[in-house]
Amino acid sequence: MARRKLRIEYFAILRDRAGVDAEELDTEAGTPAELFAELSERYPFPEPGQLKVAVNDEFSDWQVSLADGDSVVFIPPVAGG
Amino acid sequence: MTDSGDIRYSRHIALPTIGAQGQQKLEAAVVLVVGLGGLGSTASLYLANSGVGQLLINDFDRVDATNLPRQILFDPDDLGRHKAEAAAAQLKRWNPDIQIIPLPEHLERRALKKTVADCTVVLDCTDNFASRWLINEVCAATHKPLVSGAAIRFEGQLAVFRHEPGQGPCYRCLYAEADENFEDCAGQGILAPVAGTVGCMMATEAIKLIVGLPSKFEGRLWVYDAMTGASRSVKIPRRKDCPVCGPPA
Numbered sequence: 001m002a003r004r005k006l007r008i009e010y011f012a013i014l015r016d017r018a019g020v021d022a023e024e025l026d027t028e029a030g031t032p033a034e035l036f037a038e039l040s041e042r043y044p045f046p047e048p049g050q051l052k053v054a055v056n057d058e059f060s061d062w063q064v065s066l067a068d069g070d071s072v073v074f075i076p077p078v079a080g081g
Numbered sequence: 082m083t084d085s086g087d088i089r090y091s092r093h094i095a096l097p098t099i100g101a102q103g104q105q106k107l108e109a110a111v112v113l114v115v116g117l118g119g120l121g122s123t124a125s126l127y128l129a130n131s132g133v134g135q136l137l138i139n140d141f142d143r144v145d146a147t148n149l150p151r152q153i154l155f156d157p158d159d160l161g162r163h164k165a166e167a168a169a170a171q172l173k174r175w176n177p178d179i180q181i182i183p184l185p186e187h188l189e190r191r192a193l194k195k196t197v198a199d200c201t202v203v204l205d206c207t208d209n210f211a212s213r214w215l216i217n218e219v220c221a222a223t224h225k226p227l228v229s230g231a232a233i234r235f236e237g238q239l240a241v242f243r244h245e246p247g248q249g250p251c252y253r254c255l256y257a258e259a260d261e262n263f264e265d266c267a268g269q270g271i272l273a274p275v276a277g278t279v280g281c282m283m284a285t286e287a288i289k290l291i292v293g294l295p296s297k298f299e300g301r302l303w304v305y306d307a308m309t310g311a312s313r314s315v316k317i318p319r320r321k322d323c324p325v326c327g328p329p330a
Contacts, residue, residue: 009313011306012236021309052255058316059255059302073315075304077256080233080271081118081208 003028004068006035012076014051018043032072033062051076085178090132103292104132108179110201110291111135115188115216117142117164119151119276120230120283121206126154127284128204129172129179133291136172137196139184140164151273194219202287205229206280210256217252220244221325226290227252230283233271237279237305240317241286241298249319249326250300257320275307 006029009022018039029035032053039045053060054073066072093099093107112133114125117140125138144152144159144167152164159167165183172181188196197203197219205216205227213229220227221244229252231238242251282303289296298314305312321327 009311011304011311012234012308015306015309021311054315057313059318073313075302075315076236078231078233078236078238079208079210079213079256080231080269081116081120081206081276 002030004030004066004070006066006069007071008035008039009071009073011073014043014045014074014076017045030066031063032060032066032074035066035072036062036074046076048074089178093131098294099292106292107132107288108134111137111199112202112204112287112291113137113139113196113200114204114206115139115193115212116206116208117152117154117168118148118206118208119271119273120232120280121204122152122154122168123277123280124204124206124230124284124287125168125172126175127281128287129176129181131284131288132176133179133288135180135182137182137184137200138165138168138172139186139188139196140168141185141187151271151276153277190215190219194223197223197225200225202226202228202290204283204287205252206283213252213256217242218325221251228283228286228290230279232276232279233269235272235275235307237275237282237303237307239279239282239286239298239303239305240301241290241296243290243299244326247328249323250317251319251323251326253325254320254323255302255317257323272307275305278305278307 006025010018029038036048052075090104093104094101110133114121142164144155144162154168154171163185165185169181169183203220224244227242229240301314301316303314
């Protein structure tokens with residue numbers, strides 16, 4: 001299975017839970033959904049349905065194909081005022 | 082502009098990108114701030130002091146003690162008062178030369194649309210998705226620019242939507258079915274100055290829209306994490322099936 005190197009950044013609660021701001025990951029995950037599932041085994045993350053994902057600074061579908069060198073950010077929704 | 086106005090706003094006028102012309106645009110502008118919590122208090126304070134000619138400030142709620150740390154227009158004497166009225170009284174003290182119109186009611190769709198129709202820019206400083214979706218819909222229908230801000234815990238977000246005819250994205254492209262329960266599980270606390278940071282950003286973006294300066298946040302979400310100081314802006318793609326700005330079938 002193809003492997004790819006991704007840069008992942010964590011915001012807010014995800015940064016809290018992961019304990020790091022960002023990391024590089026060598027992974028077989030081919031989509032943000034697969035990547036999040038893999039990360040959720042390492043960190044106590046919330047359900048992905050409550051989050052948004054951005055690939056290369058554009059909000060993206062959870063099923064988009066990830067390429068080597070992509071940057072992935074998971075962003076919790078905020079509505080407070 | 083009066084002579085005293087020239088002096089008051091001289092530091093704006095000294096900016097080549099604002100100048101006397103930009104300041105006159107601010108004086109001619111009508112701005113609606115919906116929600117006078119941590120974001121709306123801060124944004125309306127800067128907009129009033131910056132010389133926005135007509136400021137409409139809307140909130141149906143009353144001031145309570147938990148508001149005071151971040152809702153900086155209010156002091157302990159305001160407890161129990163309508164936020165819109167307390168805020169208007171305070172803002173008039175800061176800038177007696179502008180018109181400040183308190184709207185201490187819940188604006189339903191029709192009333193909101195009527196109010197927004199007269200505005201140059203709208204600031205969404207509310208605290209729930211239902212209000213945010215309604216404000217976005219009304220601004221999209223009336224083609225009014227919207228500055229949307231949000232803050233919770235150590236987190237801030239901001240986006241600008243121009244709502245030009247036939248164009249997207251809009252707020253609904255960003256949050257379509259966001260789960261409001263998320264904030265419950267992550268906690269409802271907020272660090273007071275984080276709301277102020279976002280409120281200041283919102284005022285800045287509103288002024289830029291009024292004056293005609295470009296915004297880097299048009300159709301993008303700026304996300305800020307005050308714990309690390311990290312921020313980035315993420316492009317919001319237009320949803321083909323967006324019920325608000327999507328192209329007609």
